[in-house]
Structure formats: structure tokens, C-alpha cells
Amino acid sequence: MSVTYLDAIREAQAKALASHPGVFIYGQDVALFGGAFKATKNLLQQFPGRILDTPISEDAMVGAAIGAAAEGMRPIVEMQFADFSTVGFNQIVNHAATLFWRTGVPCPITIRLPSGGTMGSGPFHSQMMETVYAHYPGLVVMTPATVEDAYSMLLEAVLEIDDPVIFCEHKMLYYHLKAPALPTVALPAKHARIARHGKHATLATYSAMVHEALLASQQLATEGFEIEVVDLRTVKPLDTDTLLASVARTGRLLAVGESFPWGGVTAEVVSRAADEGFALLDAPPRRLNAKDTPVPYHPNLWTAHRPSANSIAAALRDLLRS
Amino acid sequence: MAQTAFLESLPQSASQTKLPVESALDESWRDLYLKAFRFMQRARVIEDKLASLYRSGKITGGCYVGRGNEAVAVSAGIALNKGDVFAPLIRDQAGRLAYGESPADAFRTYLGSRLGPMRGRDGNVHRGRPAEGYLAMISHLGAMVSAATGMLLGRRLRGEPTGIAIVTLGEGATSTGAFHEGLNLAAVEKLPVVVVVSNNLYAYSTPNSRQFACESLVHRARGYGVRGWDVDGTDLNDCLKKITAAAQDARQTGLPQLVVATLLRLSGHGEHDDAFYVDATLKTLPVARDCLAVAEEFILQTNLADWGEILEWKEEAKREVESILAEVQREPVPDPFEERWCCLATPGLCEGIDGV
Numbered sequence: 001m002s003v004t005y006l007d008a009i010r011e012a013q014a015k016a017l018a019s020h021p022g023v024f025i026y027g028q029d030v031a032l033f034g035g036a037f038k039a040t041k042n043l044l045q046q047f048p049g050r051i052l053d054t055p056i057s058e059d060a061m062v063g064a065a066i067g068a069a070a071e072g073m074r075p076i077v078e079m080q081f082a083d084f085s086t087v088g089f090n091q092i093v094n095h096a097a098t099l100f101w102r103t104g105v106p107c108p109i110t111i112r113l114p115s116g117g118t119m120g121s122g123p124f125h126s127q128m129m130e131t132v133y134a135h136y137p138g139l140v141v142m143t144p145a146t147v148e149d150a151y152s153m154l155l156e157a158v159l160e161i162d163d164p165v166i167f168c169e170h171k172m173l174y175y176h177l178k179a180p181a182l183p184t185v186a187l188p189a190k191h192a193r194i195a196r197h198g199k200h201a202t203l204a205t206y207s208a209m210v211h212e213a214l215l216a217s218q219q220l221a222t223e224g225f226e227i228e229v230v231d232l233r234t235v236k237p238l239d240t241d242t243l244l245a246s247v248a249r250t251g252r253l254l255a256v257g258e259s260f261p262w263g264g265v266t267a268e269v270v271s272r273a274a275d276e277g278f279a280l281l282d283a284p285p286r287r288l289n290a291k292d293t294p295v296p297y298h299p300n301l302w303t304a305h306r307p308s309a310n311s312i313a314a315a316l317r318d319l320l321r322s
Numbered sequence: 323m324a325q326t327a328f329l330e331s332l333p334q335s336a337s338q339t340k341l342p343v344e345s346a347l348d349e350s351w352r353d354l355y356l357k358a359f360r361f362m363q364r365a366r367v368i369e370d371k372l373a374s375l376y377r378s379g380k381i382t383g384g385c386y387v388g389r390g391n392e393a394v395a396v397s398a399g400i401a402l403n404k405g406d407v408f409a410p411l412i413r414d415q416a417g418r419l420a421y422g423e424s425p426a427d428a429f430r431t432y433l434g435s436r437l438g439p440m441r442g443r444d445g446n447v448h449r450g451r452p453a454e455g456y457l458a459m460i461s462h463l464g465a466m467v468s469a470a471t472g473m474l475l476g477r478r479l480r481g482e483p484t485g486i487a488i489v490t491l492g493e494g495a496t497s498t499g500a501f502h503e504g505l506n507l508a509a510v511e512k513l514p515v516v517v518v519v520s521n522n523l524y525a526y527s528t529p530n531s532r533q534f535a536c537e538s539l540v541h542r543a544r545g546y547g548v549r550g551w552d553v554d555g556t557d558l559n560d561c562l563k564k565i566t567a568a569a570q571d572a573r574q575t576g577l578p579q580l581v582v583a584t585l586l587r588l589s590g591h592g593e594h595d596d597a598f599y600v601d602a603t604l605k606t607l608p609v610a611r612d613c614l615a616v617a618e619e620f621i622l623q624t625n626l627a628d629w630g631e632i633l634e635w636k637e638e639a640k641r642e643v644e645s646i647l648a649e650v651q652r653e654p655v656p657d658p659f660e661e662r663w664c665c666l667a668t669p670g671l672c673e674g675i676d677g678v
């Protein structure tokens with residue numbers, strides 16, 4: 001038996017629904033249909049009345065979740081695609097994110113964003129939104145890369161974290177990423193994880209790029225370089241300690257993200273390393289992101305737009321030469 | 323549940339085309355009807371082809387067809403003149419053809435041809451030529467209402483004749499803030515924007531009962547202060563008559579219109595979707611009629627053409643589509659090394675490009 005990343009997301013929601021009466025799921029096509037990606041498949045039968053189809057009204061979906069949370073509920077909002085969360089942006093960044101700070105009333109909502117690029121999905125069904133949301137005070141932003149993390153971090157988001165969590169789940173991992181079983185122990189979401197040990201350079205990344213990074217590290221291993229891959233897991237708060245400890249071991253840093261290149265998680269990682277770990281660095285820290293255009297539709301363009309194992313390997317070789 | 327009440331509110335027996343025979347015999351009407359019908363036929367042929375390309379793995383990403391929506395779509399496209407603004411959406415292949423889009427552009431966009439309007443940058447139904455008044459939809463539903471309004475606003479501010487705009491969307495899209503803001507804006511600005519809603523009873527899997535609570539969406543027209551039109555989306559006569567009349571009214575009064583056509587989506591949301599959730603009872607009601615079959619029947623009944631002609635037109639459309647597709651498949655696709663990776667119009671502002 002094996003469990004996919006998508007199964008893990010469904011199982012975490014089932015467990016959360018079973019453990020806390022305040023949990024409910026609010027989103028388009030989540031009930032009978034089980035969600036555009038089937039992340040809520042069969043949950044309606046198991047939890048009647050708690051999986052609710054909404055109109056196509058992202059602003060109101062988030063607004064309603066905020067209201068329900070203020071009443072002690074723990075809503076999960078499913079965006080059909082991360083890209084459509086921009087329609088609920090105002091409620092997320094100005095309302096959910098400020099509620100506790102302004103009023104002392106916590107806002108425990110989890111907003112699930114099916115994120116990231118898959119071939120042929122085009123500019124509006126491919127975006128990574130973590131950078132945008134991480135910018136705002138008052139939000140926790142998770143970017144799980146593994147089946148185990150998809151499960152344990154989502155459970156933590158829904159049941160334990162009393163703040164709005166932006167849960168960026170990567171669509172590319174949904175069906176093909178598998179684990180033998182659901183995890184029984186969990187590393188708290190706020191900690192980064194060493195996904196591969198190494199000594200010549202640190203490669204910090206998150207979400208689907210962790211897998212490209214691991215492939216690139218395998219390439220470099222055949223060339224005699226041991227790359228340490230740090231999976232950030234949660235990008236806000238960012239686990240600077242784990243990051244700097246790795247940089248202390250390797251002296252070199254490459255930060256990789258699937259987002260657009262201006263600012264963002266990779267810029268934050270590099271700036272923290274420069275600011276707090278300058279003395280640990282043997283070479284200028286580097287970053288690699290997608291290109292500065294919308295995500296293109298045609299596979300030829302799409303493949304060149306985002307970082308890949310090959311482009312990461314090339315960036316690592318550059319870094320190791322510098 | 324609420325859905326049952328909704329089912330009961332739909333007509334339970336076929337209101338077969340009530341067009342008076344005299345108007346069917348009116349020559350200009352007859353020409354318009356047949357012209358519209360042939361666009362519908364061609365759209366169906368194009369989309370059947372797209373679906374088969376999708377099934378054979380030749381299309382990357384999704385594939386979305388307008389099966390069942392052709393009568394509404396074509397009426398919108400046909401009501402527009404050159405220079406008018408058109409903002410079509412997912413299920414408007416017939417309307418795009420009637421508006422004047424080349425049939426090649428559908429294939430070019432799905433296959434990512436560099437010669438297509440989107441040059442492989444955007445795909446499938448996300449296509450248009452805004453320089454010609456033909457907007458290219460973004461996915462975010464409702465967003466096109468204000469953009470089309472803005473095109474007319476720009477023309478008015480420049481002192482030019484505005485022409486009219488037609489924006490199409492599904493009933494699901496009427497639940498967005500963008501739809502509300504856009505239609506209200508058009509009403510406040512007093513611009514001739516015709517918003518054509520195809521209420522095809524499902525938005526992806528979501529039935530009307532989870533989308534809105536009013537008896538009919540057309541009742542909202544009054545709330546916005548615009549004229550409302552209630553249309554049988556399965557009947558080309560009704561669609562043509564009322565949608566062209568709404569467009570005419572917009573032209574004459576300069577004011578927005580809200581058209582609500584009712585029909586059933588006769589496909590999945592996309593070709594990946596088997597639509598298991600569609601209520602079985604619904605499929606037996608007149609609302610589930612295939613507008614193309616209804617139109618064929620009407621043509622035969624009123625002797626507008628005979629069966630042989632209808633079949634010949636279809637065969638002609640198939641031959642045409644095959645040859646267009648063969649050509650498009652030979653067209654160049656994007657090359658990442660030739661791509662400039664710059665998305666700004668102003669020269670000299672893209673970092674790392676143009677010496678910045």
C-alpha cells in the first residue's frame with residue numbers, strides 16, 4: 001500500500017474533521033464532486049453537512065471563514081487553484097491577517113492553495129503565491145514537499161495553529177509523489193529539514209523544487225560534490241537557524257524557488273544568510289527562480305521558464321566555481 | 323433539497339420553437355438563421371476535433387468545449403459588427419467564428435502555434451486580439467465585464483462612436499464580485515454593454531441551488547438598472563431573436579443589457595470530466611435538448627433546407643477543419659532560445675534584457 005501527496009491531504013482533512021467539531025471545508029465543488037483535484041473525495045459521505053460547496057465567490061468564501069473562525073470554528077477553505085486566491089486577497093491580507101492583532105480574537109483558518117506549475121496549465125493555473133502572502137504580517141505560509149509533510153503540516157495548520165495558514169500544496173506532487181504510509185510522528189511545521197546531507201554547498205528550497213534540487217544534487221554527486229539540501233517546509237516563519245547551521249557546514253548557498261524572481265522566499269533566504277551569516281560564506285550566495293514573465297502555456301516555454309534539475313545543477317556548478 | 327424545487331421550476335415539456343412561420347419565411351431572417359446554424363455546425367466540428375486531439379494526448383493541459391451552448395454563443399457573435407467589442411469565455415467557439423475569428427486560431431492556441439494570436443504563451447480558450455476589440459479572457463471569472471466596459475469608455479472619452487460590447491459568461495461567474503462591479507459600472511457609466519449569461523445549470527459540478535437563491539438571474543437586471551432578457555438557450559430562434567434585439571437596444575439606447583439564457587451543459591466541465599453529478603431527471607427535460615438538433619429539426623420542418631444539405635454542410639465543415647488542422651500542425655511552435663523573456667511593452671525596462 002502506498003499513499004500519495006493528495007491522499008495525505010485528504011486524510012489530514014478527514015482526521016481534522018474527526019478530531020474537532022469546529023472543522024468544516026468550504027470551497028467550490030468540494031462536496032459531492034470531491035474537489036477539482038479530488039482532495040476532498042468522499043469526505044461529504046463521512047462528514048455530512050461539514051463539506052460545503054460555495055458559489056464562485058473567493059472574497060466571500062474567505063470572509064465567511066473569518067467570521068466562522070471568530071465564532072470558534074476552524075474552517076478549511078479550498079481555493080480551486082492558488083491563482084484564484086487573488087480574488088480573496090483583500091479578505092486574506094487585510095482581514096484574516098490583522099484580526100488577532102487588532103482585536104485579540106484569533107483567526108484559525110487554513111486556506112489551501114493548489115499551487116505551482118504543471119505542463120500546459122498556462123498563466124492562470126500555475127502560480128506560486130507563497131511570496132505574496134509571506135509578505136504580510138499575520139499569516140503563516142506552509143509549502144510542504146513530501147507526503148509526510150502534506151499530512152502532518154496540514155493537520156497542524158488546521159488543529160493547532162490559531163492563525164491564518166496559507167497552505168501551498170503543489171499540484172505536480174499530487175498524484176505521482178508516494179510514501180509507504182502516513183507518518184506517525186511529525187516534525188513541527190516551523191522547522192526546516194535537511195533533505196540530503198552534504199558539505200560543499202547548501203541548496204535551500206521548498207515545495208516541488210525540493211525534488212528538482214535532489215535530482216540536481218545527484219548529478220553533482222557524480223561529479224564529486226556533496227550538496228546539502230535544506231527543505232524549508234514553512235516559508236513563514238522561516239527557520240533561519242537550520243539554514244545558517246547548514247551554511248556553516250558548507251560555506252556556500254544557493255536558494256531555489258519556482259516563484260517569479262523579484263523578491264520572495266529566495267531573496268529572503270539570501271538576505272538572511274548575508275545579514276546574519278556573512279562570516280560563514282566562502283562565496284556570494286546565489287538564487288535561482290522562474291523567469292520574470294507570466295507562466296507560459298506551451299511546454300517548450302514552460303520547461304525553460306521554471307528552474308529544473310539541469311538549471312539547478314548548472315547554478316550549483318557556478319556557485320562551486322566561485 | 324433545494325435542487326428539487328429548482329427542477330420543478332423548469333419547463334417540463336418542450337416549448338418547441340414558437341417562431342411564427344411567416345418570419346421563418348422572411349428571407350433575411352432565413353439567411354440569418356442558416357448562417358448562424360452553419361457557424362454552430364462548424365463550431366461543433368471544431369470542438370469534436372479538439373476533444374479527439376485531447377484524447378489522443380496531442381493537447382497539453384485541459385480542453386473545454388461549448389457543446390449545447392452554440393445557439394447562445396453564435397447569437398452573440400452574429401449580433402456584433404466589425405469594430406464592436408467581444409469578450410467571449412469558455413464555451414463560445416460558435417460565437418468566436420461568427421464574430422470573425424479564423425477557425426485556425428482555436429487550433430493554433432490549443433497547439434501553441436507561434437502564428438496564433440497567443441503565440442504559445444497562453445492556451446486553449448484564453449485567446450483574443452484586443453487591438454481589434456476582441457478581448458482575451460483571463461481565467462478569473464467575471465473579470466472581463468469591466469474590461470469590455472472600459473474599451474467602450476475609452477472610445478467615448480476619445481470622442482469616437484463606442485459601438486457595443488458583448489461579454490459572455492456562465493451563471494457561476496455571476497457569483498463573483500467582479501461580475502457585480504462590472505455590470506454596475508457599465509450601468510453607472512451608461513455604456514452599451516450586453517452581458518450574456520448562459521445559465522447551463524452547473525458551474526463545474528455546482529448546481530444552481532448552491533450558486534444563487536433568486537428565482538431567475540434575469541431578475542437581477544432590475545437591481546442593476548439595466549434591461550433584462552430571458553432566453554431559451556436551446557432554441558436558436560429564441561437566442562437569435564432576443565440576443566440580436568438586446569444588441570440592437572444597446573446600440574439605440576447606449577445602455578447595458580442583461581441576457582440570461584437557460585440550457586444544460588452537454589459536456590463535462592472540461593473533457594477530463596464525466597459529469598457524473600448531473601441530475602438524471604434534468605437530462606430528460608426540454609432544457610437538456612441539444613440546440614443543434616433543435617435547429618436541424620426546425621430547418622427541416624420549415625423547409626429552410628433538406629437533410630442532404632445539412633449533411634453536406636457538415637461534411638464541408640469537416641473537410642475544412644481537417645485541412646486547417648493539417649496546416650496548423652506544420653506551423654512553428656515557440657522556441658525558448660528565441661523567446662525574449664520580457665513582458666513589458668516599454669523598451670529598456672526589462673531587467674537583464676535590452677542592456678538594463
Ligand SMILES: Cc1ncc(C[n+]2csc(CCOP(=O)(O)OP(=O)(O)O)c2C)c(N)n1
Pocket residue numbers: 028056058080084087412413461462463491492493494495496498522524525526587591
Ligand atoms: C474567480 C475564479 N474562481 C474559480 C475559477 C475556476 N473555475 C473555472 S470555470 C468554473 C466554473 C464556471 O462555471 P460557469 O461560470 O457557470 O460557466 P460554465 O463552465 O458552466 O460555462 C470554475 C469554478 C475561476 N476560473 N475563476
